[in-house]
Amino acid sequence: MLIFVPKESVEGETRVALVPPSVKKLIGMGAELAVESGAGEAAGYPDSDYSDAGAEIREREDGLKSADLVLRVRPADPREVALQKRGSMASGLMDPFGSEDLMKAHADAGISALCSELIPRSTIAQKMDVLSSQANLAGYMAVVIATERLDSILPMMMTPAGTISPAKVFIIGVGVAGLQAIATARRLGARVEAFDTRPVVEEQVKSLGAKFVKIDIGDTGQTEQGYAKELTPEQVKMQQAGMAKVCASSDIVITTAKVFGRKAPRLLSAEMLKGMRPGSIVVDLAAESGGNVEGTVCDQEIVTDAGVRIIGWGALECRVPRDASQMYSSNMVNLIEHFWDKESSSLRLNFDDEIITGCLLTHEGKIVHERFTS
Structure with missing residues (x-):
């Protein structure tokens, strides 16, 4: 499974979705990692740190097109969502109440979108709670x-x-x-x-x-x-x-x-x-x-x-982008690890799990979250 981390494009955003130690951990679990050049620079992580951790440095478009999971901090540009392959996944802050066009873009592209803001505030999900961190x-x-x-x-x-x-x-x-x-x-x-x-x-x-x-x-x-x-x-x-x-x-x-x-x-x-x-x-x-x-x-x-x-x-x-990125990255790794299938070395969505039902916005070409389907 290929996980791609693009450089954040929102003006003023200095964080990165994964820091090098997290990259190393995911690779140890069996994942492949690719990072866009410069993705971690604002947070104090040069490309060499990611390369040393085992990640490949890729161009943005290539990474988006080939990834099975795209990890971001801020909401994506809806035009970039269309570059992802059908059946892939995306995770990050998605502003679901203020970005209906982004939600629709994920649905139209056949992407399973995991919205960090909607992760339940339960004991088991506490370590994935981006908003709190x-x-x-x-x-x-x-x-x-x-x-x-x-x-x-x-x-x-x-x-x-x-x-x-x-x-x-x-x-x-x-x-x-x-x-x-x-x-x-x-x-x-x-x-x-x-x-x-x-x-x-x-x-x-x-x-x-x-x-x-x-x-x-x-x-x-x-x-x-x-x-x-x-x-x-x-x-x-x-x-x-x-x-x-x-x-x-x-x-x-x-x-x-x-x-x-x-x-x-x-x-x-x-x-x-x-x-x-x-x-x-x-x-x-x-x-x-x-x-x-x-x-x-x-x-x-x-x-x-x-x-x-x-x-x-x-x-x-x-x-404070270095610490903010480290905390965000830890939240993302905990989410991935919770649903990681060791046999196939891939992320498997468990639809009986309250975390998935709580944060999954789109799946198989449809908006599936109950708060946005009515």
Whole structure:
């Protein structure tokens, strides 16, 4: 079975779907590996590392046409999907709710498309969970970037010249990214507060040394997959009112709230931003899906009239591409290994497995995922 890793073509994407140690492991399992020249350069992996691991360096078109499985990070160009041979497979982030043309392209080409975003959040699939592994890094980078741009330091300092109070950081949304942001800000010495609509995460927040902000917005909870449920417009207003005072006293605010398959909820209004001090920082991790903050512009930094800096850079994990690639690559290898048939040295899709039923978008010329067939 030939696995091909093309160079990512989306502007600003620095990750690669497989790193050389993963290539070596897959070859040891019996797979053949081919990598496009330059695929790993942005992540610090030259072609020679892949060659040393046993991979062949191939031209893009040749690799796509001959591969049995194409591994990517970002969604493919639908025009390139048609180059793959019928009956082959593709895996990676596919933006299923925003790229209907890509889904149709895979179906029309007869390709079995495995969508990384739809891998179930179950115990057995945890090691394949791309969204969680990348969100960890995004949460870390949100704090690092905010710290670099803040006009003061994070930790308390007691010096002969006087005592400097610790900076206050407010994290909105305590998922994977939020928890990592809390841990990172605490390690840097900040005083951290956090809020989430799911009361169940309060213990996790406290275990990291942060204060959990309680705001009564009525009945809330989480989905079967562990995500926060979408709030009603009335609940959003109640939440904003409760958060306004905390934001006003914070030096850094990081928002992480996303609703899978929908536009991100608007959590910080322009009025709330006016209440923050000049020089304070807001990092919006939901910028790519519309933003949690009024005024966020994806992939840009803007400063409001009140002097608050809003950072809306997308995919912050791309700023640490070596580790991001290593984690993504590990997720991909775990997925392949789970369905690997040793006798035929190939990937076999088990349609009785919840992982396949959860993430398989297209198969044998049809869109097969239940969320997109109606």
